[in-house]
Amino acid sequence: MGVSAGRFIDFSVNINPLGTSPSAMDAIARLDPSSYPDPDSGEIREALARMTGVAPGQIVVGNGSTELIYLLAHTYLNKGDRAVILSPTFGEYEAACRLVVAQIEIIHSKEEDGFRWDAGGVGAACRRIHLLRPALTFLCNPNNPTGVYLERAAVAELAAAAGDGLLVLDEAYISFVESACPDSSGLLEMGNLVILRSLTKDHALAGLRLGYALCPPAVADALVMGQPSWSVNAAAQAAGLASLADRAHLSRGVACASEGKRYLDGALRALGLKVTPSAANFLLVEVGDGAEVRRRLLHRGFGVRDCASFGLPRHIRIGARAVPECQKLIAALKEVLGRAS
Numbered sequence: 001m002g003v004s005a006g007r008f009i010d011f012s013v014n015i016n017p018l019g020t021s022p023s024a025m026d027a028i029a030r031l032d033p034s035s036y037p038d039p040d041s042g043e044i045r046e047a048l049a050r051m052t053g054v055a056p057g058q059i060v061v062g063n064g065s066t067e068l069i070y071l072l073a074h075t076y077l078n079k080g081d082r083a084v085i086l087s088p089t090f091g092e093y094e095a096a097c098r099l100v101v102a103q104i105e106i107i108h109s110k111e112e113d114g115f116r117w118d119a120g121g122v123g124a125a126c127r128r129i130h131l132l133r134p135a136l137t138f139l140c141n142p143n144n145p146t147g148v149y150l151e152r153a154a155v156a157e158l159a160a161a162a163g164d165g166l167l168v169l170d171e172a173y174i175s176f177v178e179s180a181c182p183d184s185s186g187l188l189e190m191g192n193l194v195i196l197r198s199l200t201k202d203h204a205l206a207g208l209r210l211g212y213a214l215c216p217p218a219v220a221d222a223l224v225m226g227q228p229s230w231s232v233n234a235a236a237q238a239a240g241l242a243s244l245a246d247r248a249h250l251s252r253g254v255a256c257a258s259e260g261k262r263y264l265d266g267a268l269r270a271l272g273l274k275v276t277p278s279a280a281n282f283l284l285v286e287v288g289d290g291a292e293v294r295r296r297l298l299h300r301g302f303g304v305r306d307c308a309s310f311g312l313p314r315h316i317r318i319g320a321r322a323v324p325e326c327q328k329l330i331a332a333l334k335e336v337l338g339r340a341s
């Protein structure tokens with residue numbers, strides 16, 4: 001497209017705008033790749049246990065949280081078993097459920113409700129889950145691509161409705177939620193909840209693949225049984241450990257993304273665009289023809305996510321970056337949409 005890589009600014013991914021922690025980069029540089037990785041990811045599980053207060057035996061580390069999504073589907077769904085997905089959301093839940101030929105039931109949120117499943121309370125979603133009795137229910141919180149965030153009480157209601165089934169609570173973007181968010185790991189006591197987290201977004205380790213699950217002990221054992229040996233490579237473990245220790249880098253990245261999101265939110269609304277209120281580090285924006293707007297922005301050196309694959313062809317998703325970069329995107333978007341101000 002004639003855009004040099006150095007000039008391209010990527011808003012299509014929702015990753016820490018400051019990039020990977022320098023101490024993680026040092027850890028990778030010091031790595032001896034001739035040795036096998038620790039097959040149990042022991043050190044990183046210990047570090048995560050200290051951070052979350054969850055016992056190491058209840059923590060499963062995966063080759064990205066995507067591996068854990070597939071492991072959950074393989075472990076808990078047989079052909080024809082029901083899985084519920086609260087949508088629109090991250091596509092890998094459905095892909096994993098399809099692979100095991102599960103019967104997929106979608107609970108849609110409505111655009112007029114701001115894509116919230118809890119408009120008027122989560123009661124309706126709970127009743128549906130209770131009736132369907134799914135083996136697995138997937139809830140992304142905050143949700144990709146809408147940024148909708150359900151408070152702890154609503155999540156607890158959904159877990160209660162799931163009964164004997166598991167509620168998979170994907171918190172890939174939880175570090176970016178600004179509202180003082182009480183740690184959801186206390187919900188593990190309910191016994192049927194699995195919390196998925198990822199170091200892809202907040203610690204910018206997308207290329208190394210590192211995620212983890214906090215789960216009841218029996219679920220952890222079952223997931224580990226199904227996991228291929230040495231699934232989590234040595235570079236991911238070393239960089240993950242260093243990243244978890246670098247809290248200052250994470251805080252700076254989260255603050256930078258928050259500032260960028262606030263600026264984008266105001267500027268997009270000033271352009272007359274409909275923006276879904278988001279608790280995460282990205283914004284869902286209605287632009288009319290998402291694919292066309294994405295294409296035109298690409299020609300100007302900007303990446304945004306066309307949301308057609310989420311079933312939202314009129315929307316794009318914009319990941320927050322530093323304010324000066326966001327200002328450039330808004331200038332390009334004005335040109336693309338043909339708006340003067």
Ligand SMILES: Cc1ncc(COP(=O)(O)O)c(C=O)c1O
Nearest residue numbers: 064065066090144172198200211
């Ligand atoms: C909600 C959600 N969960 C999980 C993932 C995958 O994360 P990982 O890179 O850890 O596999 C993504 C990535 O886009 C995501 O948006």
